[in-house]
Amino acid sequence: MKGVLILSKGIMVFVEQSQGNIRKTSLELLSQASVIAGQAGEAVTAVILGQNIENLADEAIQYGADKVIVADAPQLEKYTIGPYTRVLKSIIRQEEPQAVLLGNTATGRELAPRLAQRLGVGQASDCTGLEYAADTFLRFKRPVYAGKALVYVSSKVRPVVATIRPNTFQAVARVPQQQAVVVKYPVESEAAELSVIIREVVLAGSKRPELTEANIxxxxxxxxxxxxxxxxLGEFADTVGGAVAASRVAVDAGWVEHEYQVGQTGKTVSPTLYIACGISGAIQHLAGMGSARCVVAINNDPEANIFKIADYGIVGDVFEVVPMLTQQLRKTAYPQV
Ligand SMILES: Cc1cc2nc3c(=O)[nH]c(=O)nc-3n(C[C@H](O)[C@H](O)[C@H](O)COP(=O)(O)OP(=O)(O)OC[C@H]3O[C@@H](n4cnc5c(N)ncnc54)[C@H](O)[C@@H]3O)c2cc1C
Incomplete structure (x- = not known):
């Protein structure tokens, strides 16, 4: 089996950073990887790519890394698929981990399959669960058929590559390991050669959390x-530190941009709390938010499908209920989740 690594150790987490900040989803992965590594007697290696990012190593250690590999080069300043794949692949070859975990973000979704293909190994995508298994080391849970069924995936081929949905695990800071090490990876110039140059990154103007990482x-x-x-809805969201999303109908009608759409042809979200206002609960919508921990539905039709999956239902007019909730929550100084 060409390209398959035989001797393998530990869990490697690709730590995604943007503008010099580690994304929350990577901290979640480090935390869960450290729990599993503890059960398996293995170690967690965090890999950070970018420029002037060595200072991020401490945070990675705080969230569970036993070893941090920093690949610092001007060509890695902004994420581009070619150099990131080449550098990550050589780090994986060198470290021989049992598993490589990435967040199921735009970057992770692009990078993971390419890495898996280059390594000649399998990949589990958009997982909503990850646990230790004595026989295969890791067992991944992933929804299929728009969330109608769940499959459990294991692989005996090493390393297994997987993307994990943001908000699947909690990011838990721990007492940093005194013996944790930080290693600089020497980036070879040809590995970091750019075929695409990103001239400018324009960030969305909103101060609200990114939809795929939002807790509310x-x-x-x-x-x-x-x-x-x-x-x-924006006022409501700002009161609770949340993000605003929409069904496809609202997007198709041009009420909000496509970046807000949740569902089969929109974003997949996994918040702690999802409040659906005037949404019927079509299967294609549920496909994007079915893994929310708590769903509250506000709908004036008591027969609406959304109530079948909701944890709490409010039968009522959104134009009455939403301002009332916003007002009440403002009064009670809602604690940020
Ligand atoms: C291939 C494919 C892909 C799709 N992808 C997606 C996707 O990614 N995301 C997505 O969302 N949809 C998607 N859809 C569309 C999906 O099938 C539904 O049409 C859509 O989700 C319905 O949106 P909605 O719930 O806003 O509208 P509706 O189904 O029309 O529901 C509106 C709800 O609002 C309630 N309501 C009306 N007035 C009030 C009021 N004043 N107060 C309270 N409640 C009120 C009604 O009772 C109703 O339940 C897809 C469809 C297809 C075929």
């Missing part, structure tokens, strides 16, 4: 009746 999401659908009423 307030989503609106056709029941909002027009684009102007999304401001009401």
């Amino acid at each position: 999401i307030i989503a609106g659908g056709r029941g909002l009746k027009g684009p102007e009423h999304f401001a009401m």
